[in-house]
Amino acid sequence: MEQFIQQILNGLTLGSIYGLVALGLTLVYGILHVPNFAHGALYMVGAYVCYFAMVELGLNYWVAMAAAAAVVALLSVLCERLVFHPLRHAPPIHDKIAAIGILLFLEAVVQMHWGADFRRIPTPYTEILRLGELTLPAQRLLIIGGAFALMGALHLYLKKTMTGLTIIAMAQNREGAFLVGIDANRVAMMTFAIAGALAAIAASLFAPINLVYPAMGHLVLLKAFVIIILGGMGSIPGAIIGGLIIGFAEALGGFYISSTYKDVIAFVLLVVILSIKPTGLFTKGVR
């Protein structure tokens, strides 16, 4: 039973990280209808900026995380301005290829500067809490707490502020949003900034219990895609619920089925779901 609860905790950790990355992806998809293949690279750049600020500059963990969020948010906005904005009327295949171009570029730049070696970010929170038979590393609790706090803040921002509401309005109905005078450029830039910051924070939270390397974004990106397909592309609660489903499936599957193939579990789920219901689990109607 303890083992089971331990795996549930692991699943919650993974799920909250995946959820944060998927949230950014689904927000961008909701606004521009672009599957942003470069999102995983933004996640990776976030981890490296955090690594740079913390290990090479010797800054505090939280300052490093804020720096990562700011840098990646800026980078994300730049991608929108320079790449996705000029392509807004192009056939959809072009956005995807351009996003892949950004992904390859960012990875190559990081690899040129830091090399392909695995790196570690030390965590300032090394305590391990014990609760009976359970072991709770502080960093994991921080991830779960941080991720859910961030999701809550995002929810409040989207529902209670004017700028947040413009994002929702544009995701719901583009033409309608234009009609009531919403500035599409501002909303798009805002969305990309939020998505980038979420990815960078997720990476900074997760990096201390994981490794930092140029290809670290691949699997996370693919799983985030699986999640937003599960949860319905563009749906915010869907991304959070989907993140938890994949997190639990991976933790429990990795423990009870096979740890070698735990990374395949998410994709097998995807294949099964899409074979049965080609539009995703929670989507209604079109697409």
Next chain:
Amino acid sequence: MNRAIDFFLSSTMRWLLLALAVVFPLVVTSEYLVYVMALAFVWAIAVYGMNIITGYCGQLNLAHGGFFAIGAYTVAILTVDHGWPFWPAFAMAGVFGAVFGLLVGVVSLRLKEHYFAIFTLSVGYIIYLLIDKWEELTHGSLGIINIAPPEGFGLVDFTETVPFYYLVLAFLVFAIWVTRRISESLLGRTFRAIRISDDLAQSLGINLMRNKILAFVISTVYAAFAGGLYAGVVRFIGPEQANFIHTFDMIAYLLVGGFGTLMGPLAGTLIITWLTQAVQGLEEYRMIVFGPMLVLLVIFFPKGLVGTFLSWRGRRLARQAPRGTREPRTGASEPAADQSQGARNNA
């Protein structure tokens, strides 16, 4: 001027290109350059496959590199672990390419647009993970060495670079010929109709699913045969072969040459391969150049070299033609210039 342009599209030009390819190993002194050219031809065959599903039929297949790896691993496993000669193993590579292509196609092609791209990206990753982890079958991350080279016929020995070059050239010419036949047939026009719009194609009475699966299977067979040839020439293969990066390389080749054109895949592959060769040390960091290049190309020249040339020629002819006369046909490789501008709005 017009005659110069027409010459580029004439059959004389095609024979001239072939003649150039045939004398290439005789003119070039270094065997290494012949080897590089042979490898470029192998990749070009795979890119022709991608051109069928992505270029003609408009479905962005991101698992193409995975099917290349399936072909290569089929040859490697059959020759090394089961002692098969090369040619039967090579034939099996095509069979496996078709079988896996059919299985993946039946599931994935029910999905549209983004869902299809994401799904195939996942399929590519599953192929990579399986190759990397299934050690009993694929030797895992160690890879497979000493793959059997193609057996020669009589005096020809394909372990040497130059005969192998001609072998690959023969396959490439065959691949281009098949593509041309498809492109000019009703099937090719069916594929193009599907690219322009699913709804349009369906309203013409085209069976979407059957034609998409057909295009997909043709493309995976191309990829698997190219992979088989690759295993025969390099004679070593590892899980890296199934990495995304090769699929992205192929997209770059196709985009530079021009989606849905007949000579685009060859032009793109050769240009990028030789540019990469020309700048020493670029191999590892090629993506620093390729990445922004992909972005700039899709923004400013989405039709690629061949596509831009063809549509420039089309406009030129239209200007020159006296009013009222019918425009001459620009050939079957003409790209659909009006690639459904409003596709995103409808999608």
